[in-house]
Amino acid sequence: MTVKLINYTPEPEKTVAAAAYTCHLRKCAEIDKMSGEKIRKIIRATRNSGHHSVMEHASFTFAVDEISRACTHQLVRHRMASFSQQSQRYVNLSEPDYVLPETIEKNSKTKKFFESAMKDLWDVYNKLTENNIPDEDARYVLPNAAKTSIVITMNARELYHFFSLRCCLKAQWEIRDMANKMLSLVKRVAPVLFEDAGPRCKQLGYCPESESCGLMPTKKDVLKIK
Amino acid sequence: MTVKLINYTPEPEKTVAAAAYTCHLRKCAEIDKMSGEKIRKIIRATRNSGHHSVMEHASFTFAVDEISRACTHQLVRHRMASFSQQSQRYVNLSEPDYVLPETIEKNSKTKKFFESAMKDLWDVYNKLTENNIPDEDARYVLPNAAKTSIVITMNARELYHFFSLRCCLKAQWEIRDMANKMLSLVKRVAPVLFEDAGPRCKQLGYCPESESCGLMPTKKDVLKIK
Amino acid sequence: MTVKLINYTPEPEKTVAAAAYTCHLRKCAEIDKMSGEKIRKIIRATRNSGHHSVMEHASFTFAVDEISRACTHQLVRHRMASFSQQSQRYVNLSEPDYVLPETIEKNSKTKKFFESAMKDLWDVYNKLTENNIPDEDARYVLPNAAKTSIVITMNARELYHFFSLRCCLKAQWEIRDMANKMLSLVKRVAPVLFEDAGPRCKQLGYCPESESCGLMPTKKDVLKIK
Amino acid sequence: MTVKLINYTPEPEKTVAAAAYTCHLRKCAEIDKMSGEKIRKIIRATRNSGHHSVMEHASFTFAVDEISRACTHQLVRHRMASFSQQSQRYVNLSEPDYVLPETIEKNSKTKKFFESAMKDLWDVYNKLTENNIPDEDARYVLPNAAKTSIVITMNARELYHFFSLRCCLKAQWEIRDMANKMLSLVKRVAPVLFEDAGPRCKQLGYCPESESCGLMPTKKDVLKIK
Numbered sequence: 001m002t003v004k005l006i007n008y009t010p011e012p013e014k015t016v017a018a019a020a021y022t023c024h025l026r027k028c029a030e031i032d033k034m035s036g037e038k039i040r041k042i043i044r045a046t047r048n049s050g051h052h053s054v055m056e057h058a059s060f061t062f063a064v065d066e067i068s069r070a071c072t073h074q075l076v077r078h079r080m081a082s083f084s085q086q087s088q089r090y091v092n093l094s095e096p097d098y099v100l101p102e103t104i105e106k107n108s109k110t111k112k113f114f115e116s117a118m119k120d121l122w123d124v125y126n127k128l129t130e131n132n133i134p135d136e137d138a139r140y141v142l143p144n145a146a147k148t149s150i151v152i153t154m155n156a157r158e159l160y161h162f163f164s165l166r167c168c169l170k171a172q173w174e175i176r177d178m179a180n181k182m183l184s185l186v187k188r189v190a191p192v193l194f195e196d197a198g199p200r201c202k203q204l205g206y207c208p209e210s211e212s213c214g215l216m217p218t219k220k221d222v223l224k225i226k
Numbered sequence: 227m228t229v230k231l232i233n234y235t236p237e238p239e240k241t242v243a244a245a246a247y248t249c250h251l252r253k254c255a256e257i258d259k260m261s262g263e264k265i266r267k268i269i270r271a272t273r274n275s276g277h278h279s280v281m282e283h284a285s286f287t288f289a290v291d292e293i294s295r296a297c298t299h300q301l302v303r304h305r306m307a308s309f310s311q312q313s314q315r316y317v318n319l320s321e322p323d324y325v326l327p328e329t330i331e332k333n334s335k336t337k338k339f340f341e342s343a344m345k346d347l348w349d350v351y352n353k354l355t356e357n358n359i360p361d362e363d364a365r366y367v368l369p370n371a372a373k374t375s376i377v378i379t380m381n382a383r384e385l386y387h388f389f390s391l392r393c394c395l396k397a398q399w400e401i402r403d404m405a406n407k408m409l410s411l412v413k414r415v416a417p418v419l420f421e422d423a424g425p426r427c428k429q430l431g432y433c434p435e436s437e438s439c440g441l442m443p444t445k446k447d448v449l450k451i452k
Numbered sequence: 453m454t455v456k457l458i459n460y461t462p463e464p465e466k467t468v469a470a471a472a473y474t475c476h477l478r479k480c481a482e483i484d485k486m487s488g489e490k491i492r493k494i495i496r497a498t499r500n501s502g503h504h505s506v507m508e509h510a511s512f513t514f515a516v517d518e519i520s521r522a523c524t525h526q527l528v529r530h531r532m533a534s535f536s537q538q539s540q541r542y543v544n545l546s547e548p549d550y551v552l553p554e555t556i557e558k559n560s561k562t563k564k565f566f567e568s569a570m571k572d573l574w575d576v577y578n579k580l581t582e583n584n585i586p587d588e589d590a591r592y593v594l595p596n597a598a599k600t601s602i603v604i605t606m607n608a609r610e611l612y613h614f615f616s617l618r619c620c621l622k623a624q625w626e627i628r629d630m631a632n633k634m635l636s637l638v639k640r641v642a643p644v645l646f647e648d649a650g651p652r653c654k655q656l657g658y659c660p661e662s663e664s665c666g667l668m669p670t671k672k673d674v675l676k677i678k
Numbered sequence: 679m680t681v682k683l684i685n686y687t688p689e690p691e692k693t694v695a696a697a698a699y700t701c702h703l704r705k706c707a708e709i710d711k712m713s714g715e716k717i718r719k720i721i722r723a724t725r726n727s728g729h730h731s732v733m734e735h736a737s738f739t740f741a742v743d744e745i746s747r748a749c750t751h752q753l754v755r756h757r758m759a760s761f762s763q764q765s766q767r768y769v770n771l772s773e774p775d776y777v778l779p780e781t782i783e784k785n786s787k788t789k790k791f792f793e794s795a796m797k798d799l800w801d802v803y804n805k806l807t808e809n810n811i812p813d814e815d816a817r818y819v820l821p822n823a824a825k826t827s828i829v830i831t832m833n834a835r836e837l838y839h840f841f842s843l844r845c846c847l848k849a850q851w852e853i854r855d856m857a858n859k860m861l862s863l864v865k866r867v868a869p870v871l872f873e874d875a876g877p878r879c880k881q882l883g884y885c886p887e888s889e890s891c892g893l894m895p896t897k898k899d900v901l902k903i904k
Contacts, residue, residue, distance in 0.1 A: 121347070
């Protein structure tokens with residue numbers, strides 16, 4: 001999977017800070033008159049007090065290639081986001097092109113089963129289209145593993161929420177891989193805005209699941225100790 | 227595919243009419259004091275004037291079985307809706323269970339290709355899980371055709387929008403089939419609310435696509451005549 | 453302020469539990485085959501594991517009268533909700549009708565200032581309309597305190613979120629009063645679904661603000677002790 | 679009222695075109711390899727075929743000053759948008775600062791009524807705060823006309839929808855003024871993307887209201903002629 005940050009609101013931190021500051025002023029804050037120190041202070045104060053809506057003023061657009069449709073089916077359940085995805089209705093996909101899960105790859109026997117199944121599937125896909133089955137119906141034979149491409153836009157607030165769910169070790173491995181790549185990319189261009197982003201336990205101070213991965217104690221443990 | 231209307235806001239039309247009426251009163255409209263004639267009049271006037279937001283006060287919940295994951299991937303792109311779907315991560319799906327597109331079924335050759343591929347796929351799925359591959363990774367081999375189940379809740383406004391896109395003859399056949407079944411179900415319980423629902427051309431008075439299916443003339447044709 | 457629950461998804465808890473259960477089954481759960489014990493178990497397990505989306509399948513509709521426009525301006529910032537509000541553009545509001553804040557009421561001096569201002573304002577409103585100023589412009593003179601009526605529909609997930617913010621003692625008093633009334637109403641019809649609803653500290657186990665009202669220790673205190 | 683475009687997705691048209699193009703390719707479109715001609719062609723084809731979701735990848739942020747709270751109450755009903763508004767709970771507003779509707783201004787008698795009322799109102803506001811009434815309660819006396827400031831972010835799809843409703847001559851004058859100013863600003867930076875934006879009749883080819891302002895014939899007239 002490759003993830004690229006192809007566009008984003010310029011000066012995202014300044015933009016968020018100016019919006020936050022406006023709530024406390026008589027006029028809209030002037031975006032160009034905000035110093036780095038002030039921006040950091042405002043962003044941190046706003047985040048700590050839970051006023052996350054100001055983070056919506058900065059958006060980030062990613063181009064993701066070589067992701068499975070198993071993963072995008074899960075991804076597009078996030079509704080506070082914009083997606084433009086390769087269509088299997090309009091694109092003919094004659095060459096095998098799929099994601100091979102690591103658990104399957106590392107066992108030579110299961111790897112062989114899987115790869116041979118992929119080859120057979122695409123053979124059937126091609127036989128169907130050669131027999132005049134339209135692409136949109138031939139694709140019914142294609143696997144969840146089939147690679148696809150998708151352009152994603154989310155604002156910083158939704159990214160926080162997305163990372164909180166999908167960077168967690170309990171998240172499915174492929175979407176977690178994508179989330180971690182996205183997080184690393186946005187941290188480069190908005191380090192203060194995303195300094196607290198990551199799995200939910202990072203913001204909560206405890207793991208909200210019944211069993212922790214070990215990174216943080218569970219809610220039960222933290223509150224019991226108290 | 228089976229589609230059941232399993233629940234909905236009681237007296238959806240009365241509820242929508244009371245909400246619409248409230249905008250023009252000094253107090254909230256009393257839902258029980260609205261006659262059938264008044265309800266019809268208010269709903270039609272509101273719809274004609276484009277104030278669709280009042281339709282959001284009535285929601286409808288459907289249980290859909292035997293739908294393909296090809297179709298649900300498209301379905302869940304509708305973001306003004308609530309979905310709860312069978313998880314291929316948590317449910318072991320050892321038996322072949324899939325949607326066979328009609329174009330493939332009606333040609334005995336393509337049908338054979340397809341059915342044989344399905345059998346082989348599920349054999350591989352079962353071999354993978356027998357070799358200790360977790361369900362969530364074994365499912366990568368499963369096809370778009372695999373059947374799934376999903377519970378859907380949409381409000382009447384979003385349903386209108388959904389029908390306008392998905393009852394169109396240009397929509398993909400499986401989602402169109404589902405949309406038509408949903409429309410038929412809601413019309414039974416809210417005939418006035420949905421009397422104008424259907425493909426977009428029904429509301430617009432013309433087909434917005436470049437080529438019409440024949441049901442309505444295109445926008446170009448209608449406006450040229452003018 | 454009066455708050456009435458005028459409609460809601462019938463059997464909201466059964467509906468939510470059936471949707472949640474569907475994620476783990478081969479077919480959609482049959483809503484009528486779910487026992488009370490099973491419903492409670494599923495709802496609690498789902499909530500504890502953070503899968504809140506299933507709560508979206510149950511919606512609740514409220515009619516609120518005698519609420520100030522100061523309050524509704526804040527209320528309608530909640531975007532995952534449907535509102536139908538009395539229009540000051542279409543309704544002539546010739547009689548003074550306003551909310552008197554308690555801090556102003558309990559001091560006879562400030563009460564007198566306020567009430568006299570209200571009387572004067574409405575006099576001007578009426579003079580403006582008598583001079584052929586349209587209602588939609590005359591209303592510019594009306595105060596934030598002016599009473600209005602609004603119909604609100606939210607699903608159970610959004611209600612949880614709404615209560616978490618607005619039942620907090622730091623919330624503005626009028627919207628907190630409304631939130632508490634709404635919470636009390638939904639608890640009567642869906643006691644299990646809303647058993648954990650209330651200010652955010654109830655779900656978190658600590659107060660997320662920098663200073664606590666005393667109901668719960670702050671995050672800092674809880675995590676320091678740990 | 680002043681409206682400034684303070685930030686936006688760089689190269690909004692290229693971004694939208696690249697997202698649209700991705701749906702028809704095997705990999706995500708490379709944003710930098712798209713020529714001006716291709717961008718125009720893709721944007722127009724996408725818009726004409728009704729695939730508006732690709733327009734969500736470009737966002738625009740505005741700073742609006744000297745707008746009335748009457749207007750922002752209506753504005754924030756748009757839910758596919760992000761708002762950060764001056765808070766009357768946290769900002770003390772001791773000086774009269776209000777919007778004077780033109781219908782009231784052009785009649786010296788109504789103007790006098792109005793201005794004198796504003797002066798009196800703010801006197802009461804200041805008397806209340808001097809008597810230790812908190813700002814958040816003193817503001818109940820402030821009028822709908824009170825000026826406020828707000829930062830708004832909308833994506834291009836929502837802006838289209840916003841303009842379609844609010845640039846219409848039937849829209850309330852203050853929000854129409856704002857919408858027209860916003861439209862003029864985004865047209866400068868994304869002329870192709872917004873070339874078709876404006877009141878709904880512009881996209882529909884007819885006026886959807888029962889009576890037209892004269893700009894376009896009504897739906898009834900257009901379809902009757904046919």
